[in-house]
Amino acid sequence: MFKELCTARYSCRNYTDRPIEEEKLRYIMECVRLAPSAVNRQPWRFIVIKDQPRLDLIYNAYAREWIRNAPVIVVCLADRQNAWVRPSDGKNHADIDLAIAIEHLVLAAAEQGLGSCWVCNFDAPLFSQTFPLPEGYEPIALVPLGYAADQPSEKHRKNMADIMAE
Numbered sequence: 639m640f641k642e643l644c645t646a647r648y649s650c651r652n653y654t655d656r657p658i659e660e661e662k663l664r665y666i667m668e669c670v671r672l673a674p675s676a677v678n679r680q681p682w683r684f685i686v687i688k689d690q691p692r693l694d695l696i697y698n699a700y701a702r703e704w705i706r707n708a709p710v711i712v713v714c715l716a717d718r719q720n721a722w723v724r725p726s727d728g729k730n731h732a733d734i735d736l737a738i739a740i741e742h743l744v745l746a747a748a749e750q751g752l753g754s755c756w757v758c759n760f761d762a763p764l765f766s767q768t769f770p771l772p773e774g775y776e777p778i779a780l781v782p783l784g785y786a787a788d789q790p791s792e793k794h795r796k797n798m799a800d801i802m803a804e
C-alpha cells in the first residue's frame with residue numbers, strides 16, 4: 639500500500655555502519671530515473687557519494703554530527719539552464735522537477751528498508767565552491783542514506799480539514 643510507504647518514510651538522523659547493497663542503490667536510482675519532469679527535460683544529476691574525502695566535504699557544508707555516520711549521501715543537482723520555463727510568467731521548474739525526483743529517492747529507499755533524510759539547510763555557496771560539481775549544476779539537496787539506527791517518531795501533520803477544500 640502506498641500509504642504505508644508514505645508512513646514508513648521519515649527523516650532518519652542516525653545510521654548504522656552497515657553498508658548499502660549495490661543492487662539496492664541501483665534500484666533506488668532507477669526509481670529516481672523514472673520520475674516525471676516538466677516537458678520531460680529531466681534537468682538533474684545525482685552524485686552517489688561513498689568515499690570519505692567527499693563525505694567530509696559535505697560535512698563541511700552541513701556540520702551536523704549525525705550526517706557523519708551515513709554510509710552514502712546522494713548530492714542532488716539541478717541543471718537550471720535546461721529546465722522548462724513557463725512562458726506565461728517565466729517560472730523555472732527545476733526545483734519542482736528535483737523535488738519530485740528526490741521524493742522518489744526517499745520513498746524508494748524506505749521501500750528497500752533504508753533510512754534517508756532530505757537536507758536543504760546546507761551552506762550552498764560553500765558547497766558549490768568546495769565540492770567538485772559538473773559545470774552548470776546547482777546543488778538542491780543532500781540525501782543521506784543508510785540503515786536506520788533510530789526509530790521514527792510520531793508524524794505531526796496538519797488535519798485534512800486544514801489542507802483540503804471542496
Ligand SMILES: Cc1cc2nc3c(=O)[nH]c(=O)nc-3n(C[C@H](O)[C@H](O)[C@H](O)COP(=O)(O)O)c2cc1C
Pocket residue numbers: 647648649650755756757758759760793
Ligand atoms: C525540502 C526539505 C528540506 C529539508 N531540509 C532538512 C535539513 O536541512 N535538515 C534536516 O535535518 N531535515 C530537513 N528536512 C526534513 C524535515 O524536517 C522533515 O521532513 C519534517 O520535519 C517532517 O518529518 P518526517 O520527514 O520525519 O516525516 C527537510 C525536508 C524537506 C522536505
